């Protein structure tokens with residue numbers, strides 16, 4: 395088994411949650427802006443891709459160095475052990491980005507890295523001609539930040555948010571990774587009731603169900619590194635067997651998704667079936683103001699409309715205040731609402747216990763948290 399420096403990339407603000415997941419897989423890690431860095435072998439590559447719910451991708455760090463000139467970028471890239479990763483027939487496109495660096499022309503940096511890798515491969519594989527690149531896919535990235543080049547290979551393929559269950563969606567679906575992060579930010583335990591009153595295509599309830607039954611989020615999809623010759627098939631087989639063994643399909647769950655739009659309810663049901671959850675989640679067409687329950691100590695997580703579109707603001711604010719009234723009766727429930735509306739607490743009618751800044755794509759939002767009463771302690 396080899397040893398690799400791995401990077402789990404994370405959306406801004408989610409790094410600590412990704413780090414917790416990496417540690418739960420058994421790897422010590424460090425957190426930087428937008429990434430969690432750790433060391434692992436081939437098993438770690440497979441397990442990270444299968445299990446990380448809130449990371450965007452898993453990358454291998456091939457090298458990191460200062461580069462102020464194109465010559466430096468070329469020589470230092472060429473000095474990296476590319477033959478360890480790329481077989482002779484590898485297809486290896488190079489992508490790039492540059493922030494606050496002397497080498498700001500991304501297309502030039504990409505071309506130079508490509509040339510350096512080709513040169514290294516030519517001398518290793520003793521070739522004079524170009525490579526046909528007809529084999530497995532290795533996406534190389536050169537990322538410059540303050541003149542430091544980080545060179546990586548992506549192991550995921552499609553982003554990890556692509557779980558494979560979303561067959562249809564509404565207008566503003568939440569990224570699956572962010573939905574999983576929202577659930578993980580609550581204190582929800584699978585034996586407690588859970589409601590998403592704005593379920594849309596069902597992303598939050600589906601992610602909650604997968605967390606509740608400990609289903610690996612990548613179980614239903616493939617990863618680009620599965621076609622790499624240096625990761626034996628047995629590594630993936632073992633990782634999938636481990637995921638199968640750890641899934642708790644018998645765990646009873648009480649998860650409900652509701653939405654004002656009956657078409658969304660249907661889509662959410664279809665997506666849940668696609669996720670292999672059958673009718674584990676209960677869906678209902680319902681307005682948020684009509685939500686009542688006599689269950690206790692549950693969790694509500696919702697991503698309502700933000701009212702940013704022209705003409706929508708007033709109606710949305712009215713809806714926030716109706717929601718506040720409906721939820722005021724649920725004093726044992728913990729309620730988590732994500733919105734970009736800065737006056738949310740005024741409309742809702744209550745200051746939040748805690749707020750947490752989160753980005754929904756490029757939209758800055760807050761997760762308004764209203765913690766419910768704790769259950770009484772049982773005296774032995």
Ligand SMILES: C[S@@+](CC[C@H](N)C(=O)[O-])C[C@H]1O[C@@H](n2cnc3c(N)ncnc32)[C@H](O)[C@@H]1O
Nearest residue numbers: 567568592593594595597653654655681682699
């Ligand atoms: C931002 S979308 C939620 C997206 C969802 N999280 C997903 O991943 O697909 C907001 C949802 O709230 C629903 N909605 C709007 N007003 C509502 C109301 N008064 N009561 C319940 N649902 C409402 C919309 O139909 C829409 O599906």
